[in-house]
Amino acid sequence: MTPVGAANARGVEAPHVLHVDDEHGLVDLAATFLEREGLAVTTATDAETGLDRLEDNSIDAVVSDYDMPGTDGLEFLAAVREDYPDLPFILFTGKGSEEIASEAISRGVTDYLQKETGTDQYAVLANRIEESVRRYRAESELAETRRRHETLLANLPGMAYRATTEPGWPMSFVSEGCRAVTGYEAAQLTSGTVDWETDVIIPEDRVPARRTVETAVEQGEPFEVTYRITRKDGEERIVWEQGRAIDDGESADVTVLEGFITDVTARERNERALRTVSATQRAVLQQxxxxxxxxxxxxxxxxxxxxxxxxxxxxxxxxxxxxxxxxxxxxxxxxxxxxxxxxxxxxxxxxxxxxxxxxxxxxxxxxxxxxxxxxxxxxxxxxx
The missing domain is CATH 3.30.450.20 (PAS domain)
Incomplete structure (x- = not known):
């Protein structure tokens, strides 16, 4: 028996499979061959017990027969999808038809496999399980990475962006922090409804800001630039932007920028006041x-x-x-x-x-x- 969490012959963590089939002999036989293929297997002989097993175990994939008394495989699939919308679910049935396959697909089945005679079918089943679990784990990891990334961006005091150096600085991505900085929604900037260069940056700062960014890009250096913007409510604010050109592997004809913009109005005004006070103090000191x-x-x-x-x-x-x-x-x-x-x-x-x-x-x-x-x-x- 392959222990849960152990590595299989391919050096990856063995998928933990829940196999549900009302025929005791077949479910035990399948478990034996699947374990030989390096999978950890938990079995159940009806859908209700299968749902209990899902709650009690860390399951990576479900394999289910279709023709079972009480709750059939499609009804079991629907019940699983209520709580586990993305968990790999393979319908492994001896009573197959295009109608059943079509219904299974509409209910979110991951794969559909017809039972055959002989034991070679279990190697095929094991391969389908491992491939489904591999995709599931990769997608789950990607979703978690995106979630952490979005959480990080949401808690930063400013807005992250991806834009090009084309006129208007068109943006393909803007974090939700743009609302606090500019008063605009992210969709207004990414759709082009609001033009960063002409609608947000004040006229006097547009050329100096562009010159600073484009000079740094030409030299292959990151850039920092401070300029003034007009918020949606008409208030003038001072922002500090840092970023650099990136190679996204797709935009060969345009320069793509990634960076971060934050409101530094209070800091800039404090520094300006401090400079004024210091200049006054020096003037008094000289007298x-x-x-x-x-x-x-x-x-x-x-x-x-x-x-x-x-x-x-x-x-x-x-x-x-x-x-x-x-x-x-x-x-x-x-x-x-x-x-x-x-x-x-x-x-x-x-x-x-x-x-x-x-x-x-x-x-x-x-x-x-x-x-x-x-x-x-x-x-x-x-x-x-």
Whole structure:
């Protein structure tokens, strides 16, 4: 007997077959020969018991006789299809006719095989079973892969797509995330009812976006591009797109793209506001008459300074940025450490200017936290 889950002679997991036939001798004989062919077999002698076996066992295929008392093979097939719509079902019958075969096909039978005399028929039956199970497993695996893929796409914060570089960026596939990004249904984009280039991308960004994509494609590189779109409700949003050209083996005359588009409006607006604030801060900083140093405590280097700091120390402003503040305050390194640990203090310290001449300054220190990073702010005021 071939154990369920064991590999057969061909090195693949042995199909587990439910064989239903009301003739005890024939069902046992068939089980013996099918097991010799490397199949695992569970038997039943009526349809009702067969349905119970289906619930209690992991069955890969059903083989059933047609002419059985009570529930015949076609009625059994209909009952199986209610709960197992894709499970391989082979009608293996001694009473065959075109009418029965036609009815079986209409009810979703996988295969139809006429019983014959002799034992060679079981090798044929085993072959039909294995082929049906192979297709069933492959289709089930493909369906599961598609399901996982669709689940992944549905949970991504954006829309996946497949398109060509033809005018309008015609799309053959769009994930359901397009509704959140654009307000349009996927079918509106894939059918061409909505044109991505002329209906979605705002006019000013169409040419720059196309140029970026086509340049990357010509160079054989992936692309990234940010542009503005108009949603179905008229709202303007900013999106970020990444993708690359692919060879799909079918579209020889056009360039096919696969990529992902996500809404980055909030991020872009925050970054724009941050740039505005930073520019304002720099402008204010340059108006301060005291020397100001902003130090990254983790990196131990000057991040930003002002023109007054350059004038007071004699170092070019560009030379101060990126330098170690301890080098500037070498004569008072211990005091600087005290300033840093104290968090806020004022000290009078001698500082050597670029030309080597000493000059005394009042150094005010405070530590601040920006975006979870500690910064040390030093303000130098000359004492004379």
């Amino acid at each position: 301060v008459t005291d020397g100001v140093f902003v130090v990254d405590l983790e990196a131990g280097e000057v991040l930003e300074t002002n023109a007054a700091a350059a004038d007071l120390t004699g170092y070019p402003e560009g030379e101060l940025v990126g330098s170690d503040p301890k080098a500037l305050l070498s004569a008072a390194e211990t005091a600087l450490a005290d300033l840093t640990s104290a968090g806020e203090a004022d000290l009078e310290l001698p500082i050597a200017r670029a030309d080597g001449s000493p000059r005394r300054f009042t150094v005010s220190c405070s530590t601040l936290t920006f975006d979870e990073h500690r910064r040390l702010v030093l303000v130098l005021s000359p004492t004379e």
